Amino acid sequence: GEEEGEEEGEGADSEGEGADSVKKASFALCVGVGYLSDPPNANGLAHFVEHMVFMGTEKYPDENEWAAFLSSHGGEDNGETDAETTCFYFDVHPNYLREGLDRFCQFFAAPRFAWGSSEREVKAIESEFQQAKTSDSNREAQVHAALIDEAHPYNTFGWGDRRSLVERPAAARVDMQREMRQFHAQHYSAGRMSAVVLGKEPLDELQLWALESCGAIPNKQTSRPRFSSGPPPFAPHRLPLEVRVKPLKDVRRIDFSWFVPSLQEHHRCRPAEYVAHLLGHEGAGSCLAALKAAGLATDLSAGLQEDTSAAAEFAVSVDLTPRGASELDSVVAAVLAFLGFLVRAGPQAWVQEELRGLAALRFKFAESEPEVDYCRRIALSMAQPFYPPEPDAVLSGDHLLSAWRPELVEELLSRLTPSSLLLTVVIAESGAAGDGGDAAGPGGEWQVEPWFDTQFRVCPPLSAERRSLWDEAYAGAGGGPGDAPWAALFALPKPNPYIPTDLSLLCPPPAGGADPSSKPSPPSLLESTQSGCVFCLPDSRFFAPKGVVALEIGTPGASASIERRLLGELAAKVCAELLNEESYSASLGGLGLEIFATPRGWALQVDGFSHKMAQLGVRACETLASLATRGDDAEVGEAFSRVLQQYELGLSNACFKVGDRAPYERRRVLEASFFHYDDMLRAVRGLTPQQLAGFVADTLGGGAYISTYLGGNVDAAVALSFSKAMHAALGSPPPLQQSDVHANTVMLLADEGSCWLVWAVGAKNPTDSNSAVETYWQLGPSEHGLSARLTLLEHLMYEPLFDALRTKQQLGYTVHCCARNTLQMLGFTVTVVSATHLPLEIEGRIGEFLASFLDSLAAMPATEFAKNVEAAVANRLQRDRNLAEEAARYFPEIEARTFVFDRAEREAELMRATSQSELAEWARRALVGDEARRLSVHVHKGGADPAGEALPDGALRFELETEKAKLSTWTQPDEPLPPLAM
Ligand SMILES: [Zn+2]
Structure with a gap:
C-alpha cells in the first residue's frame, strides 16, 4: 500500500546467486519521528520510546521472549534514534523469518510498555550516554546545539540521560509514563513507517508475511512533523561566529560549519556532494595539497554533516600541524579562498558527469553487505521525505546521481561565505597554541556546556582586520603563504586516470549460471x-x-x-x-x-x-x-x-x-x-x-x-x-x-595447573566515569578440537551473559564474550565496561554468572543443546559475501603459515561431534577448575587508584614491568607449504 513499502532483494550483484545464498533473513522498520520531536521538558523521549517499545506485547507478554527467540535462532536486533527517524531491525536464521516478523511487528502493533521496566531502560540509556560523553565529536556537536538559537529545533539534547528523563521531568511535574504513551500514540503510526523484508522465499510469499505482520500496525493518519518553516539555526546577525572547544583527546583541528536550508529534496543531484568532492579533493591543485605544501595541515574532509527538514549543515574539518595551529587565520583563509575559487570557476558539468559515472559503476558492481545493513539502509532511505515512488529507484536511491542542476550548486556555494561561517577551533592544551591560543584574537569567558560538561568559549566579534583578511581571501586576493594569494595555488582536478574502463572478466560465469551450493575451492x-x-x-x-x-x-x-x-x-x-x-x-x-x-x-x-x-x-x-x-x-x-x-x-x-x-x-x-x-x-x-x-x-x-x-x-x-x-x-x-622472519611468541600465564593474575591500570582520561574488566582464559595452542569447543562455548554463553549482566543487572553498555586467537594461542575473554561498578564488583558479578552458566550448560535439555550446536555450525559455515571477506579468510592462513583453507568445515564437523557432557566438563575445568589459567585486566575509572584495589579471592596481583619477563613462552611452529598446483 501507499503507507508501507516492501522490497526484497540481495545486493545488485546477486543475479548469479540463488535463494540458497541468503545467509540471514532480515527485517528493518523505520518510523518517521526522531529526537527533534522531543517535548522541551523531556529531552531524550524519542530515544526512551525506542527502548520501551521492546518491553513486552499483548501477544507475547514475557519481556524476554524476543531475546530468547532471537538467540536460539542465531539472530540479533538493534534500534537507533536519529533527528527525524527511528529505525529498528533484526536478522535471524532464514527458516525463522515468519515467526520473527510476527513477534517483532507486535512491538509496533500492540506494545505493553511495562512501566516496571522503565528504570532499567533509563539505566541503559544512562550507560549509553556515559560512553558517548567520552567522544570529542559528540561533545562538539552538543556545544553547537547549545549555541544555536533557542527557537530552533537543533537547540536540543537528543541523547537523553537520567537528568533529562527522570530528574528534570520530576521537578517540572511531567508524567513521563503519559508522555511516553502520548509520543507513541502520536508518532508510531503505520502511515509514517517504512519497512523492508528480506528472506529466501519468493516475493509473493514475503509480501504476504509482511502484510500479515505489519498489517496489524494501526494507521493513525497523523502527519509527519516538518521543521522547515522556522528561522535558521543562527540569526544572520550572529554570524560569523568563532568558538573554542577544549577537547579530551590530544587534537589540533579546525571545523567550519555552514547551516543552509534542507537539501533533502535534491537527493538525485546532490549539490553538496559536488562541492564536497572538489573541496575535499586531495590531488594536485586541491585545497589540502596547498595547505600541506605550506606546512599547515595534514588532512581535510568536507561534506554534509546533517540534513533534516530543519536545516542542512555543510562541514569542513582540517587537521592541523603545530604550525597550522598557531597560524589559524591562514588556514581559514585557504578554505575560504577555495570556496571563492569554486564560485568563480562555476559549476563544471564534466565533474558531475564523472561523479555520475562512478556512482553508476559502484551501484552496478555493489558488493553484497550483511542482510541487516542492507535492509536498514533501504528502510532509512524510504523514510526520507522525498524518496522516489518507483520501487527500482528505491534500491538505487542512495547511489545513483541522475540530474545535473548547476543552479543548485551555485545556490549552495552562494551560502558558503565568510559572513555565514561558524568556526570551531578544537585544540588540546598541549597543542602549540596553548589553550586554543589567542593567536587569532582575544578570547571570551570559558563556559561549561551543561549536558556533556564540555568547556568552551565564544570569541568576541571578529575584528575588522581579520574580517577583511577573510573577505580578501574569499575574493581571491590574498591571505596565502608568502606573497602569493591562496587562490593562485588552486586548480580543478584533472580527469581521474583511475576510472576503470576494462571491465571484462577473466573467468566468466558458467553457461547455466553459478552453482551456489558448490563447495568453495581453496586458493x-x-x-x-x-x-x-x-x-x-x-x-x-x-x-x-x-x-x-x-x-x-x-x-x-x-x-x-x-x-x-x-x-x-x-x-x-x-x-x-x-x-x-x-x-x-x-x-x-x-x-x-x-x-x-x-x-x-x-x-x-x-x-x-x-x-x-x-x-x-x-x-x-x-x-x-x-x-x-x-x-x-x-x-x-x-x-x-x-x-x-x-x-x-x-x-x-x-x-x-x-x-x-x-x-x-x-x-x-x-x-x-x-x-x-x-x-x-x-x-x-x-x-x-x-x-x-x-x-x-x-x-x-x-x-x-x-x-x-x-x-x-x-x-x-x-x-x-x-x-x-x-x-x-x-x-x-x-x-x-x-x-x-620474526616468529609468533606468546607468554604462558602458568607452566602447569591453574592461576589467576590481575593486572590493574587507571583510565587515561581523568574525567572518564567508566571502568572496564577484561578477563581472559589461556586455553592452549591452536588445534581444531579445542577451537571447535571454544566456538561452541562462545555461542552458548553470548546471550545469557548479555541478558544477565546487561539487560537484567544493567552493569553497563558493553558486555560480551569472545574466542581469541593470540598469535596462534587460543583463549577466551569476558568483557564488561561499566559506568556504575568498579572492577572488583564487576569481577564478582562475572564469577556469579559463570557459576550459574556452567550449571545450566550441564543441565540444558538435549534438544536445546542440539539446536544451539546447529546454529553455531551454521554461523561457522557462513559463506563470504564478497572478495574482501574471502581474502580476509584465506590471507591470514598464509601470513601465519598455517595454510588450513578448510578450517571452517573441519571445525564444524568437530563441533557436531562434541557431546554436551564433554563440553560442559571441559568448560568447567578450563574456566573455574584446576586447568583455569586466567588473566584479568582491570581498567579503573578516572581518578581511582588501581594499586589500592582489593583482589578477588584466589587472585594474585600481576606487576607487568617485573613479572612478564619471568613467564615461560610458546612459539608457533612453522607448517610446511601445501603442494604446488599442477
Ligand atoms: Zn539506546
Whole structure:
C-alpha cells in the first residue's frame, strides 16, 4: 500500500546467486519521528520510546521472549534514534523469518510498555550516554546545539540521560509514563513507517508475511512533523561566529560549519556532494595539497554533516600541524579562498558527469553487505521525505546521481561565505597554541556546556582586520603563504586516470549460471621459492571485474627493537603519504590501497576494480623501495614531518577509552614483542628521514620473503606476472629463509595447573566515569578440537551473559564474550565496561554468572543443546559475501603459515561431534577448575587508584614491568607449504 513499502532483494550483484545464498533473513522498520520531536521538558523521549517499545506485547507478554527467540535462532536486533527517524531491525536464521516478523511487528502493533521496566531502560540509556560523553565529536556537536538559537529545533539534547528523563521531568511535574504513551500514540503510526523484508522465499510469499505482520500496525493518519518553516539555526546577525572547544583527546583541528536550508529534496543531484568532492579533493591543485605544501595541515574532509527538514549543515574539518595551529587565520583563509575559487570557476558539468559515472559503476558492481545493513539502509532511505515512488529507484536511491542542476550548486556555494561561517577551533592544551591560543584574537569567558560538561568559549566579534583578511581571501586576493594569494595555488582536478574502463572478466560465469551450493575451492599455490610464495584464487562466485591483492613482505628483525618497529611503521606511513594524491584518485575510482607495518615486516593490500589494480600495487612497492635512497629528498622530508606529527597524536590518544585499553593491556601481557604506546611516543620523537632511509636500505637489502595472495578477476598467468612485477618494484631483495622472519611468541600465564593474575591500570582520561574488566582464559595452542569447543562455548554463553549482566543487572553498555586467537594461542575473554561498578564488583558479578552458566550448560535439555550446536555450525559455515571477506579468510592462513583453507568445515564437523557432557566438563575445568589459567585486566575509572584495589579471592596481583619477563613462552611452529598446483 501507499503507507508501507516492501522490497526484497540481495545486493545488485546477486543475479548469479540463488535463494540458497541468503545467509540471514532480515527485517528493518523505520518510523518517521526522531529526537527533534522531543517535548522541551523531556529531552531524550524519542530515544526512551525506542527502548520501551521492546518491553513486552499483548501477544507475547514475557519481556524476554524476543531475546530468547532471537538467540536460539542465531539472530540479533538493534534500534537507533536519529533527528527525524527511528529505525529498528533484526536478522535471524532464514527458516525463522515468519515467526520473527510476527513477534517483532507486535512491538509496533500492540506494545505493553511495562512501566516496571522503565528504570532499567533509563539505566541503559544512562550507560549509553556515559560512553558517548567520552567522544570529542559528540561533545562538539552538543556545544553547537547549545549555541544555536533557542527557537530552533537543533537547540536540543537528543541523547537523553537520567537528568533529562527522570530528574528534570520530576521537578517540572511531567508524567513521563503519559508522555511516553502520548509520543507513541502520536508518532508510531503505520502511515509514517517504512519497512523492508528480506528472506529466501519468493516475493509473493514475503509480501504476504509482511502484510500479515505489519498489517496489524494501526494507521493513525497523523502527519509527519516538518521543521522547515522556522528561522535558521543562527540569526544572520550572529554570524560569523568563532568558538573554542577544549577537547579530551590530544587534537589540533579546525571545523567550519555552514547551516543552509534542507537539501533533502535534491537527493538525485546532490549539490553538496559536488562541492564536497572538489573541496575535499586531495590531488594536485586541491585545497589540502596547498595547505600541506605550506606546512599547515595534514588532512581535510568536507561534506554534509546533517540534513533534516530543519536545516542542512555543510562541514569542513582540517587537521592541523603545530604550525597550522598557531597560524589559524591562514588556514581559514585557504578554505575560504577555495570556496571563492569554486564560485568563480562555476559549476563544471564534466565533474558531475564523472561523479555520475562512478556512482553508476559502484551501484552496478555493489558488493553484497550483511542482510541487516542492507535492509536498514533501504528502510532509512524510504523514510526520507522525498524518496522516489518507483520501487527500482528505491534500491538505487542512495547511489545513483541522475540530474545535473548547476543552479543548485551555485545556490549552495552562494551560502558558503565568510559572513555565514561558524568556526570551531578544537585544540588540546598541549597543542602549540596553548589553550586554543589567542593567536587569532582575544578570547571570551570559558563556559561549561551543561549536558556533556564540555568547556568552551565564544570569541568576541571578529575584528575588522581579520574580517577583511577573510573577505580578501574569499575574493581571491590574498591571505596565502608568502606573497602569493591562496587562490593562485588552486586548480580543478584533472580527469581521474583511475576510472576503470576494462571491465571484462577473466573467468566468466558458467553457461547455466553459478552453482551456489558448490563447495568453495581453496586458493592454490602457484609458486614457491626462497623469495616467497604466490597463492591464487580465481573468482568462481562473484563474477565482477574486481580483485584483491594482499602481500606480506617479511623482513629480518622487524620487531628486534622499538626503533626498528617504529621505523617500519613510519616507512609504511610515509609511503602512503607520498602516494596519497594518486591513491586518493584510485579510491574515487573504486580501488583502495592499504600499506602498514606488521611485527614481521610490511603488509600491503589493494582491492577493488581489477583493471588498474596491478598498476597501483606496483606503484606502492616502488615507492616503499625508493625510500632507501631518498633520505635527503625534500618531498620525503615534508611527508615525514606530517606523518610524524599525526603519528605522535595517534600514540598520545591511544587507548583513550577504557574499552580499548583493556584488550590492549591484555595483548601487552601476552605478546612477547609488544611495545607500549608511551615508550613508542618517547622513542619516535628523535627519528629522522635519514634514519628512515638507512633502515629501508638495510632491511630490503638484507632480504625479504614475500607471501602473496591474489583473488577475484585474475588467473594464474596474471597472478605470476603481477607478483614478479611487485618483486622487481621492491628492488628485487635477496631471498630470505622464512625462518629468519620474526616468529609468533606468546607468554604462558602458568607452566602447569591453574592461576589467576590481575593486572590493574587507571583510565587515561581523568574525567572518564567508566571502568572496564577484561578477563581472559589461556586455553592452549591452536588445534581444531579445542577451537571447535571454544566456538561452541562462545555461542552458548553470548546471550545469557548479555541478558544477565546487561539487560537484567544493567552493569553497563558493553558486555560480551569472545574466542581469541593470540598469535596462534587460543583463549577466551569476558568483557564488561561499566559506568556504575568498579572492577572488583564487576569481577564478582562475572564469577556469579559463570557459576550459574556452567550449571545450566550441564543441565540444558538435549534438544536445546542440539539446536544451539546447529546454529553455531551454521554461523561457522557462513559463506563470504564478497572478495574482501574471502581474502580476509584465506590471507591470514598464509601470513601465519598455517595454510588450513578448510578450517571452517573441519571445525564444524568437530563441533557436531562434541557431546554436551564433554563440553560442559571441559568448560568447567578450563574456566573455574584446576586447568583455569586466567588473566584479568582491570581498567579503573578516572581518578581511582588501581594499586589500592582489593583482589578477588584466589587472585594474585600481576606487576607487568617485573613479572612478564619471568613467564615461560610458546612459539608457533612453522607448517610446511601445501603442494604446488599442477
Ligand atoms: Zn539506546
